[in-house]
Amino acid sequence: MDAPLSSERAVDCIGTLDEPVVDTIMRDLRSVGKKLYYVMLPRSRSEAGAGLKQWDLWGPLFLCLILSIILWANAPENQQEVVFGLVYVIVWLGAVVVTFNALLLGGKISFFQSVCVLGYCICPLVLAAFACLFLPSSIGSIVKFILMLIALHWATGASVGFMSELVAEDRKALAVYPVWLFYVAIAWLILLN
Template identity: 55%
Template structure:
């Protein structure tokens, strides 16, 4: 988590100490936050959708990196991508509290770039240089879809 909070101090040795409990807690937290303000009949659908998007998105990004010749194990990559969702959890808390649309867009954009840059710090070094753009694009789509879910949930929040 400290490597996500300050990506400049991250090193490749950190990847060797991977776990899946932290990413699971962050995924469940994000799904709970976004389903909290959903209409009653859609709460379980929102929760399941966020959980599936995060799990399947991390799997697709990981498989893509491995197919591009990445030098990382599957679970290490899922761990990194899961921890890099933490800034988007912060964005969801801030956006669900409320505020104008411009404010929510700015918060999600800052947290999106924070998540993307933190994951690129790890993933960018693991994929061969001539294939980095192919590895970055799915990361961009992954975090964009999560950011979009946060904006949609914040729009329906009773506080906004």
């Protein structure tokens, strides 16, 4: 016969099927907010790494959607659908390629955890793309380039900190270069728009 559940274990065993939808949505939004906090202000790698081990794809999906909408709104009318779809292809296919590269190099990470980290780390690029919407065209290109450099540095720095801890010391460059290339492709797409 099974031992009675402690109060802690009993709470963990209760499913979310009986939970109100509002509670579920609020819990997921708090989780997304916490992960964005870890990415935007990466103070403690161990705390952030522990927080990002509980992966989800809601945040990366919303960030990709926001970036797609920003670039769609700024694209010429005959290219809007292509731009919208291209953002999704670059973000998700790029994250998958970078993840497989880390796994092939012997990285100790789950597939979805890596996609989660890479997806959350596009947040600085999304913020920079949003800021570029409001720039006047006279100074827009220079300021846009500077904003993209800052956002690229921020996104790359946040994700490289997580990804470089996953592989052996002699393979770090092989794991970090595709991460940098992934964010450069996204930043270039934003700059071209």
